[in-house]
């Protein structure tokens with residue numbers, strides 16, 4: 086770049102104007118990316134790993150979980166506790182309780198991968214805040230029903 | 240000596256920068272010894288974010304440890320995961336199938352772009368240009384969306400598994416990457432329009448924080464810093480892994496080794512990453528995504544050091560196996576840690592305000608420095 | 611009844627092979643007995659040397675063979691061995707595009723020489739080794755903890771240091787109860 090041109094650019098603040106032109110172009114409404122959360126909730130991906138859910142069989146509403154404990158073994162943080170009792174009639178394990186400590190979970194998906202019957206699933210719910218630490222330890226009922234996010238009016 | 244005398248005589252001032260300083264990108268504390276505005280000595284105090292990742296590694300099985308490595312350099316979690324998976328695969332004698340390798344390359348390059356974009360935005364913010372942050376975040380969002388669609392998480396992805404991939408590609412993955420590549424190049428020109436000619440940007444960065452090639456080697460500095468100093472050191476070329484030898488790309492280098500050169504290098508690296516992405520996305524082979532890996536992963540007794548070119552530099556894993564389920568020793572060689580060590584050298588004679596620019600162009604992530 | 615051949619159990623040692631080539635020969639010539647082993651495992655070459663030969667060897671490699679980059683320096687703890695700690699130096703040469711490891715064993719309490727005289731990189735790495743394993747390096751400019759606070763008790767990466775030990779102690783001291791971890 087010649088000296089003269091450089092001087093011209095410096096004097097007339099060309100670099101500033103170039104930059105301003107970029108910002109000006111980006112002001113067009115079609116470039117608006119801001120999401121209006123929480124009145125508009127974003128649609129997260131299908132594979133999103135969010136709040137855990139314990140699935141029920143849609144036909145008879147019985148739990149799909151076979152109490153195999155594989156998820157608890159697979160979890161690096163050791164936060165799943167599966168409680169079961171052997172049913173004397175069917176000789177199968179009946180699920181008694183299932184706790185899941187969401188506060189320690191890192192949503193890695195290893196438990197979901199380990200589950201042989203797709204009973205445990207990480208869903209698209211992502212609003213997991215609660216006011217207490219105890220509220221983060223989810224029991225079986227909570228896992229089956231899912232969290233209740235507050236609905237805000239827009 | 241009266242107090243007034245000492246006050247006037249002493250030309251040195253010790254200034255404490257951080258740990259909660261916005262421009263240290265996390266919890267880094269730098270103690271500066273100043274002579275007026277000039278820095279005559281620096282000392283880094285680190286460890287505020289130490290979580291004992293190496294100890295955790297010794298207490299988890301190989302499979303279980305994989306999500307933890309994402310949490311070291313959380314800006315480029317995919318590169319971390321790739322390094323870890325490659326290290327365990329080397330140790331256990333597994334090779335990921337070609338399809339998995341190509342997908343790994345695509346995701347890692349996307350992550351490199353995301354990491355450089357975040358760097359660009361925050362660094363520009365440090366130096367006084369606020370606008371680029373919004374734009375780079377917007378483009379980074381596209382990458383994170385691809386990650387989210389692919390594996391269900393945006394930041395700490397846990398995208399790879401030992402021996403390949405857990406998830407198949409989703410429909411429209413290729414198109415999304417193609418669109419992103421297209422868009423990225425035009426946006427990159429836009430950033431350059433904003434910054435490269437901008438006199439404040441140029442004056443703040445040129446000649447600041449110079450480190451030459453010899454010093455890079457002396458201090459163990461790798462990554463864009465070393466390339467800015469003129470050494471074409473990139474493990475993707477030097478010791479290709481995961482099929483990088485199939486792609487056609489260049490290693491950008493500069494000569495001065497100052498902050499401005501590092502900026503130019505990173506911008507050029509984004510372009511090269513787009514180049515790799517465009518080649519890779521056209522030739523994703525078909526086939527399985529997972530190699531046959533034992534359910535109970537117990538590598539034979541031995542040790543291996545495997546490193547990858549993370550966005551910040553050479554990221555290495557040194558794993559010692561004693562033949563059991565758990566790694567016997569899990570050592571991570573973090574690039575940021577060693578790059579940060581050179582800060583003292585780079586800050587010699589700089590002004591206080593330049594220290595911010597230097598820390599910025601180091602591109603450190605404290606999660607990785609402290610582990 | 612003929613005895614069935616027992617299936618070979620997993621090896622109890624690293625199944626490394628001998629590393630042959632110019633470099634081991636050169637090093638052998640220069641270091642003789644002090645070079646204990648030059649081996650290769652999963653295509654990665656390493657030297658095992660006596661503890662007092664490490665720094666001379668690294669310097670030799672840097673000067674004569676152009677291994678000018680110290681990639682990493684770390685330690686491994688084997689509490690059952692007499693020489694408890696294994697120090698690992700990973701070196702890289704840009705001109706040869708080659709990576710090697712140098713290993714040595716030292717007993718607990720031994721103060722090995724610092725590598726900062728050869729590679730400045732070793733400064734923080736040795737501090738980290740001290741922090742995590744409690745190995746002091748002689749001649750290091752600033753031998754203090756780096757990642758953990760000064761008042762930390764113990765060295766976490768030693769094998770006898772339990773992973774929840776710190777938590778439990780903290781809970782006991784500050785809350786006066788047993789930690790349930």
Ligand code: SF4
Pocket residue numbers: 159160161162163164165189190191192193194195196197
């Ligand atoms: S997502 Fe990961 S951390 Fe959370 S419960 Fe499942 S396995 Fe454990």
Ligand code: SF4
Pocket residue numbers: 149150151152153154155156157167199200201202203204205
């Ligand atoms: S792995 Fe699945 S089936 Fe087994 S206990 Fe866990 S949720 Fe139930």
